Amino acid sequence: MTADFPSFLSGAGLGASLIVAIGAQNAFVLRQGLKRRHVGIVVSICAFIDVMLIALGVGGMGALIARAPVLLDVIRWAGAAFVFLYGLRAFLAAWRGPGHLNASDGDSQTALGAASTVLALSLLNPHVYLDTVVLLGGIGAQHGWPGNAWFAAGAMCSSIVWFTALGYGARLLEPWFEKDAAWRVLDVIVGCVMWWIAATLVFAR
Template identity: 90%
Template sequence: MTAVLSAGALSSYLSGMGLGASLIVAIGAQNAFVLRQGLKRRHVGIVVSICAVVDVLLIALGVAGMGALIARAPVLLDVIRWAGAVFVFLYGLRAFIAAWRGPGHLNASDGDSQTAIGAASTVLALSLLNPHVYLDTVVLLGGIGARRGWPGNAWFAAGAMCSSVLWFTTLGYGARLLEPWFEKDMSWRVLDVIVGCVMMWIAASLVFAR
């Protein structure tokens, strides 16, 4: 009996981890910001912690039944969608301006004076002002996990949460491995252009979403 329960728990955990990874690893505004902070080595712990905590809380809310409520509140999602579109557009515009002005060295004197509060505010906005975050974590992951029943739903949620924590930690602290390449000014310009394009694409997808 114990072996059966253990096998079921492991299956739920791995399912949650796999689905969570497939949704979290996709390129987006949040991941782009974490990567940039990791390369700059600025407020990485704060940024990674906020991303992970937000995902953990949203997944927990979804498995607890909040997903059904969100799915029935299209007005709330519309408000988040438009607010997110404006914010992401402005962030993308900022990235294009940074690419135009350049350069962006990794040393402390590169002119990037963003404070810890500023970094925290930005990553919170990028994490919460995007309806896809709620659809992925609360509605999709939460809905699938909730159908498993106890304790399968808890193991499924744990797997998805673990996937999120591992991903953001790896992205934030592993970005420094790319530092040799980003010693070149052109590399920072290319990164800013890519980030700007991603942000504009996300903003457009939010505006024209049906």
């Protein structure tokens, strides 16, 4: 297969612009990275989901998703409820105080709990399907073969690089989170992001 770097760069650029946007998934990855809790699992799940959805979109699944408004509505309401509750949890954590960042941190979340949370945050958001499957898939399909495959590869690479950098690079911010106040601010920001996302899902047309 002949290399098609313009298509690869196009996919990488569009993929990055969609993935880097602040959202529930990114906020969770950042928090897990700061606490160094199950980072590998969380990053792997996020990247794997994006890769699969991009592949499905470029492969033609985007058109089917766009024609299933009932399915998207079910996902929208379930996602709004979950994100609202997660935001409430973040506000409660900010009110109670999460404690200093150290190995004895009281975060008792298990690997299964982290995996379940990131799966829900990733899959119960209809924007994920609209962005990665419908939008990326639709644009990627316009490149034809093998350009569409290179476009998809570029978008996939952006996702993998972003989540890896966010999860493992978060530790560089540790000096800022030596005090409880910084964790409270982060939890308030996460709570606001979650509730904003929930509101956009509820009032989406």
